Amino acid sequence: MTYCVAIKLNEGLVFASDSRTNAGVDHVNTYSKMFSFQVPGERLFVILTAGNLATTQAVINSIRRDFDDPDAPVSLRTAEHLFEAAHYVGELNRREAHRHSTDDGPDQASFLPSASFLLGGQIKGQDHDVFMIYPQGNYITASPANPYLQIGENKYGKPILDRIIALEMPLDDAARCALVSLDSTMRSNVSVGPPFELAIYRRGEFELAHYLNLTLASPLYKSLQKRWNEGLRRAFNRLPRFDWEQD
Amino acid sequence: MTYCVAIKLNEGLVFASDSRTNAGVDHVNTYSKMFSFQVPGERLFVILTAGNLATTQAVINSIRRDFDDPDAPVSLRTAEHLFEAAHYVGELNRREAHRHSTDDGPDQASFLPSASFLLGGQIKGQDHDVFMIYPQGNYITASPANPYLQIGENKYGKPILDRIIALEMPLDDAARCALVSLDSTMRSNVSVGPPFELAIYRRGEFELAHYLNLTLASPLYKSLQKRWNEGLRRAFNRLPRFDWEQD
Numbered sequence: 001m002t003y004c005v006a007i008k009l010n011e012g013l014v015f016a017s018d019s020r021t022n023a024g025v026d027h028v029n030t031y032s033k034m035f036s037f038q039v040p041g042e043r044l045f046v047i048l049t050a051g052n053l054a055t056t057q058a059v060i061n062s063i064r065r066d067f068d069d070p071d072a073p074v075s076l077r078t079a080e081h082l083f084e085a086a087h088y089v090g091e092l093n094r095r096e097a098h099r100h101s102t103d104d105g106p107d108q109a110s111f112l113p114s115a116s117f118l119l120g121g122q123i124k125g126q127d128h129d130v131f132m133i134y135p136q137g138n139y140i141t142a143s144p145a146n147p148y149l150q151i152g153e154n155k156y157g158k159p160i161l162d163r164i165i166a167l168e169m170p171l172d173d174a175a176r177c178a179l180v181s182l183d184s185t186m187r188s189n190v191s192v193g194p195p196f197e198l199a200i201y202r203r204g205e206f207e208l209a210h211y212l213n214l215t216l217a218s219p220l221y222k223s224l225q226k227r228w229n230e231g232l233r234r235a236f237n238r239l240p241r242f243d244w245e246q247d
Numbered sequence: 248m249t250y251c252v253a254i255k256l257n258e259g260l261v262f263a264s265d266s267r268t269n270a271g272v273d274h275v276n277t278y279s280k281m282f283s284f285q286v287p288g289e290r291l292f293v294i295l296t297a298g299n300l301a302t303t304q305a306v307i308n309s310i311r312r313d314f315d316d317p318d319a320p321v322s323l324r325t326a327e328h329l330f331e332a333a334h335y336v337g338e339l340n341r342r343e344a345h346r347h348s349t350d351d352g353p354d355q356a357s358f359l360p361s362a363s364f365l366l367g368g369q370i371k372g373q374d375h376d377v378f379m380i381y382p383q384g385n386y387i388t389a390s391p392a393n394p395y396l397q398i399g400e401n402k403y404g405k406p407i408l409d410r411i412i413a414l415e416m417p418l419d420d421a422a423r424c425a426l427v428s429l430d431s432t433m434r435s436n437v438s439v440g441p442p443f444e445l446a447i448y449r450r451g452e453f454e455l456a457h458y459l460n461l462t463l464a465s466p467l468y469k470s471l472q473k474r475w476n477e478g479l480r481r482a483f484n485r486l487p488r489f490d491w492e493q494d
């Protein structure tokens with residue numbers, strides 16, 4: 001499994017991802033799921049990946065090849081709009097998954113190594129934005145009422161995002177919330193695990209403002225885990241007591 | 248959907264359930280999913296239900312009929328052990344679902360109105376315990392390392408249980424934690440909704456210590472929601488800041 005989240009705020013974008021992959025519980029590995037592509041002063045993209053590792057690697061390889069090929073008909077370097085970049089990644093995704101799919105008729109089990117992606121960034125002259133790209137190649141964007149997108153194991157880490165994330169909050173705060181969301185997910189699902197990657201993009205800068213790779217031993221991560229546990233316990237202890245006499 | 252949780256602590260048991268049912272998003276209703284059966288001074292059972300409403304109603308009706316029938320070959324009144332009661336409910340569940348299933352061959356879509364249950368309680372002379380009963384009729388119990396069981400939409404509300412629930416905690420505290428877990432689930436999944444039912448069983452009493460039915464307008468529930476939000480926000484604001492100068 002995987003857990004990745006991308007948050008679109010007024011000030012910019014926040015990306016966070018775990019790095020655990022598995023092919024069965026007896027084949028667990030660590031791979032980065034965060035990739036960035038940059039043309040200084042002009043455009044920046046961050047891509048987060050979930051799903052079949054062969055497919056996500058093939059898609060990222062194709063994106064890299066096209067990015068460095070001036071003759072590529074379309075690439076992250078030449079796409080004129082963010083949604084065109086999402087369309088491009090979606091097409092690569094669909095094509096790559098189907099290239100290795102098997103479907104031997106209605107009585108046979110079929111196999112499709114599907115994947116999904118989060119793509120966020122900014123092209124000069126346009127707003128920053130973030131897209132979720134489905135295995136089928138289509139895509140949706142975030143909205144003011146729904147300022148974040150998730151791929152992979154999204155449920156355990158959603159309640160804290162729903163309670164905290166707001167369009168006008170500082171990027172650093174959203175990044176801390178994303179880490180708590182990752183931490184909650186890791187505790188409830190062993191197929192999501194560290195190190196965690198965190199990237200912060202400030203609108204109009206066309207380069208990452210900050211990037212962190214956090215292991216369980218990172219002082220920041222240990223401190224965040226400890227204080228969050230303490231804070232939750234304090235919040236819990238302050239909940240109203242039942243007044244059974246009144247009932 | 249549904250969300251029910253049953254917690255087994257040293258002091259006794261806590262049960263909590265939502266009451267929203269739906270057959271598609273355009274057919275939403277409110278039904279209780281908590282049922283109790285009692286022989287004063289001798290035995291008490293609480294049952295929580297999830298899944299196909301026709302199946303859960305039929306199973307509860309059968310349990311009620313058998314409970315009042317002195318000639319029933321097995322019932323919650325006569326089962327000698329809790330696991331036998333779980334086995335009995337599991338058999339009713341499997342039989343009822345298959346009675347209304349359709350399976351017209353490998354080329355046709357099949358239909359099985361499946362359901363699952365949580366069964367907890369105590370029979371005099373034995374420990375209190377709680378079981379989760381699967382659609383197939385088999386069942387598992389909780390464990391000291393895993394002192395709660397869930398049915399329905401279990402993921403959104405799991406992180407807070409994982410952080411707070413401990414065997415030796417007071418029943419009231421576990422009940423407040425169950426309410427927070429329900430509240431988090433309701434916020435993230437519209438198919439889980441109020442009123443919420445809460446029951447507390449203290450070991451050796453063979454009757455419920457407390458029962459609450461909470462709507463969104465209940466002063467206790469409103470106060471709990473408000474304080475939990477405030478507490479989470481306070482915990483969030485106390486998280487360690489990023490020290491970007493050091494990176």
